[in-house]
Amino acid sequence: MSKMPKDFLWGGALAAHQFEGGWNKGGKGPSVVDVMTAGAHGVPRKITDTIEEAQFYPNHEAIDFYHRYKEDIALFAEMGLKCLRTSIGWSRIFPKGDELEPNEEGLQFYDKVFDELLKYGIQPVITLSHFEMPLHLAREYGGFRNRKVVDCFVRFAEVCFRRYKDKVKYWMTFNEINNQMDVSGPLFLWTNSGVTVKEGENAKEVMYQTAHHELVASALAVSIGKKINPDFQIGAMVSHIPIYPYSSNPEDVMLAEEEMRQRYFFPDIQVRGFYPKYALKEFEREGYSITFEPGDEEILKNGTVDYLGFSYYMSTTVKSDVTNNNAGDIINGGLPNAVENPYIKASDWGWSIDPTGLRYVLNRLYDRYQIPLFIVENGFGAIDTVEADGSIHDRERIEYLKAHIEALEKAVTYDGVGLIGYTPWGIIDIVSFTTGEMKKRYGMIYVDRDNEGNGSMNRSKKDSFYWYKEVIKSNGEKL
Numbered sequence: 001m002s003k004m005p006k007d008f009l010w011g012g013a014l015a016a017h018q019f020e021g022g023w024n025k026g027g028k029g030p031s032v033v034d035v036m037t038a039g040a041h042g043v044p045r046k047i048t049d050t051i052e053e054a055q056f057y058p059n060h061e062a063i064d065f066y067h068r069y070k071e072d073i074a075l076f077a078e079m080g081l082k083c084l085r086t087s088i089g090w091s092r093i094f095p096k097g098d099e100l101e102p103n104e105e106g107l108q109f110y111d112k113v114f115d116e117l118l119k120y121g122i123q124p125v126i127t128l129s130h131f132e133m134p135l136h137l138a139r140e141y142g143g144f145r146n147r148k149v150v151d152c153f154v155r156f157a158e159v160c161f162r163r164y165k166d167k168v169k170y171w172m173t174f175n176e177i178n179n180q181m182d183v184s185g186p187l188f189l190w191t192n193s194g195v196t197v198k199e200g201e202n203a204k205e206v207m208y209q210t211a212h213h214e215l216v217a218s219a220l221a222v223s224i225g226k227k228i229n230p231d232f233q234i235g236a237m238v239s240h241i242p243i244y245p246y247s248s249n250p251e252d253v254m255l256a257e258e259e260m261r262q263r264y265f266f267p268d269i270q271v272r273g274f275y276p277k278y279a280l281k282e283f284e285r286e287g288y289s290i291t292f293e294p295g296d297e298e299i300l301k302n303g304t305v306d307y308l309g310f311s312y313y314m315s316t317t318v319k320s321d322v323t324n325n326n327a328g329d330i331i332n333g334g335l336p337n338a339v340e341n342p343y344i345k346a347s348d349w350g351w352s353i354d355p356t357g358l359r360y361v362l363n364r365l366y367d368r369y370q371i372p373l374f375i376v377e378n379g380f381g382a383i384d385t386v387e388a389d390g391s392i393h394d395r396e397r398i399e400y401l402k403a404h405i406e407a408l409e410k411a412v413t414y415d416g417v418g419l420i421g422y423t424p425w426g427i428i429d430i431v432s433f434t435t436g437e438m439k440k441r442y443g444m445i446y447v448d449r450d451n452e453g454n455g456s457m458n459r460s461k462k463d464s465f466y467w468y469k470e471v472i473k474s475n476g477e478k479l
């Protein structure tokens with residue numbers, strides 16, 4: 001079998017709010033995650049009105065990369081990372097979001113981080129908005145349901161593009177923009193878009209209007225970015241959980257096909273530049289009134305992305321004669337007909353482990369869009385045990401990653417999929433997004449901190465650290 005491309009970007013992925021800490025340092029304003037408490041598997045995180053003294057907010061200090069970035073980046077360099085995917089905390093740059101001038105201290109922080117990465121030859125891969133909208137935009141404007149927020153985002157994007165134009169080549173506009181298709185709880189609309197659904201509103205309709213604004217904002221950012229630096233590669237980013245039919249029953253097959261539109265809706269527009277017919281039919285059928293301003297269609301057409309970044313963790317399965325299964329929780333995207341897949345095991349958090357699904361989605365996405373793909377998240381959240389001598393034998397994590405790398409290598413070398421790189425999630429232990437826990441660890445570098453915020457914050461290398469170092473060194477040959 002032929003080898004992986006020489007310039008393949010092996011890296012690691014993180015998001016500002018989950019690892020930086022320093023939530024109120026350097027002029028940073030609060031973001032939508034700064035009012036989220038810790039939850040657990042099956043216990044949702046609370047979104048509080050204000051920052052309450054008595055509550056613990058795990059993202060406030062996170063793993064304190066804000067003060068330890070040199071030490072952490074030295075470890076990433078030792079591992080041999082070729083790129084680091086992270087995000088820019090929007091409220092570090094625009095503390096409230098609606099200012100006209102950026103916060104210089106916030107900009108300087110990312111200058112320092114990017115310079116430090118580049119010093120070691122690690123390319124920053126940057127998401128502009130990874131669940132970090134300034135809280136003020138959510139509270140005072142209603143988040144992206146309000147068209148004015150489009151301008152705020154575009155201003156933020158432009159400032160970042162100009163400031164870092166010689167330091168960053170790969171960008172993404174919004175992280176997992178499609179999470180909000182699941183409106184069964186408050187989490188995703190809040191973190192994606194700073195939106196809360198009011199009583200009496202149709203959540204899906206609110207979501208589609210919000211989505212439209214975000215799609216316009218993303219397209220405008222792409223167009224502006226390409227003018228600032230034509231060499232920029234600006235991508236979309238979606239969570240891509242394939243939805244399998246439970247059986248060969250044509251009803252199951254068609255149901256899965258239809259539900260996959262939840263995954264395709266955003267990239268269909270961001271890659272192709274226009275709304276797919278199935279969405280327009282849905283608006284018509286459901287009586288949704290979505291406001292398009294004059295010129296929006298042109299904006300979408302002109303702002304298509306260069307590549308599609310996506311996260312892949314698991315797959316879901318649906319069955320047509322099941323209509324109200326308890327499995328319809330956030331893991332299964334709120335799908336009421338989700339069932340367990342008898343062929344697949346799951347992690348302690350109920351996330352199914354399906355490496356073949358990765359090859360499957362790489363093929364489906366590449367066939368559908370014919371643009372380069374980038375796996376910008378994949379990984380195994382698990383509890384780690386620190387041995388008496390301080391070593392951490394995370395065999396399960398290595399097995400998970402190994403199987404997924406095998407699958408992606410097959411997609412590239414056998415199927416011919418165009419893939420830019422692979423950045424496993426949470427390369428260093430960070431705060432979990434869905435649960436706010438520390439014990440759900442993805443890292444290859446361990447951080448001594450627990451769910452309640454206790455611990456020395458010391459870093460140490462897990463077995464996976466040494467293993468991944470060899471994977472990178474051998475360009476994916478030695479797994």
Ligand code: BG6
Pocket residue numbers: 015018175176239311377381425431432433434435440
């Ligand atoms: C993705 C997000 O949904 O999955 C990340 O982009 C998140 O922010 C990751 O951390 C893993 O989810 P969790 O809940 O296990 O941290």
